[in-house]
Amino acid sequence: MQYQADVTIELKAGMLDPEGTTIKRALEHLGYETDSVRTAKKYTITLEAESIHDARENVEEMCQKLIANPIIHNYAISLRETE
């Protein structure tokens, strides 16, 4: 089966997000008030797996080994079957 995983990586709460802060400031210049702006990165990965469980395990491992840095990041995986 083919699956699509949307992996979202974000800085842990409490960590400074200079990119988010800069965007917040730019929004203020445009007249928008926000409480905060935080950035995240999304990676879309398609993969073959026997089951959704296997696909999740696989992507989980990818996150731990490369895609996220557990010292500074949290990640979330959203999976769906594509065929």
Place this chain on the structure above:
Amino acid sequence: MSIAIVQFGGSNCDLDVLHVLKDVVGVDAELVWYKEENLDRFDGIVIPGGFSYGDYLRAGAIAARTPIMNSVKKQAEAGKPVIGICNGFQVLTESGLLDGALTTNNYPKFRCESTFLRVETTDTPFTSAFRKGDILSIPIAHMEGNFYADEPTLARMEDNSQVAFRYVDKNGKVTDEVNPNGSQENIAGIVSTQKNVLGMMPHPERASEDVLGSSDGLKIFKSMAEYISGR
């Protein structure tokens, strides 16, 4: 004695380090491509600065997972001195050879300027030629040099004298104004628990000859060479 200088796609300070080691310090050094899996013949390793793999994903993340890093780990475990400069520091934290992580500068700007560093410990293969508290002038050039580690890790590093350099003013005082990237406790360089792996954001190879405005970085490479000779 021979020192390996690791080259990844995107390394760009490799030739500067080669020049300093061969022509200024006067030791044998060799460029080694990232596909190399055996570094047994070398006595020390330098991971130079640059933008390995375009800093895609995160600075240093992809380089940290290349074949050569397994052999760098093996050599580090054998006690050989390993120094990572700038992107090399990022590679060493990403590969788990050093604690913590390097994130975007608190003011998100590429900073390329001269900084003052204070030598925090002389009990490493890279700082033995200094005196504790020496002030060095060594430039930085980075966008992601903001050192982060959680509180227990920082406390352990402090207890074990693992902070090698801090950003200070010209009188040696630690202030927020002279912290170029928001690093915790003005940390500019750290060593591993065994002290034989150093990561630093400033570029000592750019301060190794008087003609460059400072030769304060030279002693780092000289200390490393002396350590190897004495091993």
